[in-house]
Amino acid sequence: MMTLPAGFVRFLFLLLIQASAGKAVAAEPERLVLARAGNLPILLTAPHGGLEGIPNVPLRSRGTTSMDAYTIELAEALARHLMNSLGGQPYVVAARFSRKYIDANRAEADAFESPHAKSTYDAYHDQIRHFVAQMKQRFPQGALLVDIHGQSEDPGVVHRGTKNGATVAALIRKHGPEALSGPNSILGVVQSKGYKVFPPNTPIGNPLEDRRYNGGNGGYTVFTYGSRNPDGLDTIQIEVGRDLRTDSRFIAALSDGVAVFYRTYLEDPLSPHYTSNAINPSAP
Ligand SMILES: [Zn+2]
Structure with missing residues (x-):
């Protein structure tokens, strides 16, 4: 058997160690981002529901750091x-x-202070960008x-954030303002089931969305991926009050809202995901 020089063996060994260490580091941002492709034209995002620390990244010293509990x-x-209800999976x-x-x-x-946080931040947004591009095609x-958040100031209320319609510009152009605030809109259905929503499905801009929840102080996701951009999708930020996030009756009402919206505005009868024979989600 051929014997390799000890120096070369050591070199190979170090190469192997480095390769596996590199792999572990590369896998870390993915571990910290939950991402799943779906087959419905719906992408659910949740930026503020996580609990995990990030190796080598210190706590932020500025800005809001409180989590939106139970949003994942x-x-x-x-x-x-x-x-x-629809027989398909949303993207998450x-x-x-x-x-x-x-x-x-x-x-x-404004998202982080330590350069060690960048790869994790990028992993989250690369994944959204990738799904948005894929969904545009598909x-x-x-x-x-739907960007899912929580707020505690109005514990029994759902606040809508679309920059007063700008992030759903394509939807409104195609289907009119009732797609955002009419009876078959997501929050139109939620309201019809007895929940308080703000704005209360009145004409867009009257009253304006609450600036705390419509991107006045944030709203980066709905703004960046929204259909005010030609390569964006329609995007809506939903700020669910603290008392509602774990309430199964509310969760059913919100998912009915998304399902009714899907059937009214997104369903394509020619697509293999056509589900008109599935159970009507509005049925009692
Ligand atoms: Zn939030």
Whole structure:
């Protein structure tokens, strides 16, 4: 048997160690971002529901660091409901990392302070960008990104954030303002089931959306991927009050809202995902 020089063996060994270490580092941002492709023209995102720390990244010293508790769970519950009512899967992207380290719903300059956070921040947004581009191709009839948040100031209210219609410009152009605030809109259905929503499905801009929840102070996701951009989708930020996020009756009402919206505005009878024979989600 041929014997390799000891120096060469050591070199090979070091190469192997480095390769596996590199792999472990590269896998870390992916571990901190939950991402799943779907087959419905719906993308659920949740930037503020994570609890995980990020190796070598210190706590942020500025900006909001409080989490939107139960919003990953809410996204997952919505996905399960949509599977039952529509027979398909929404796309899902959620930050498992804590907002204490990165605020994924901010532009890069305001999202984190340590350069070690960049790869994790990029992993979250690369995944959304990738799904948005894929969905643009796959669903030419339109697709919707729902950015799921929580707020505690109005614990029983759902606030809508679309920059007063700008992030759903394509939807409104195609279907009119009732697609955002009419009876078959997401929050139109939620309101019809007895929940308080703001704005209360009145004509867009009267009253204006609450600036705290429509991107006045953030809203980076709906603004960046919204259909005010030709390569964006329609996007809506939903700020779910603290008392509602774990309420199964509310979760069912919200998923009915998404399902009714899908059937009214997104469903393409020619697509293999056509589900008109599935159970009517509005049925009692
Ligand atoms: Zn939030």
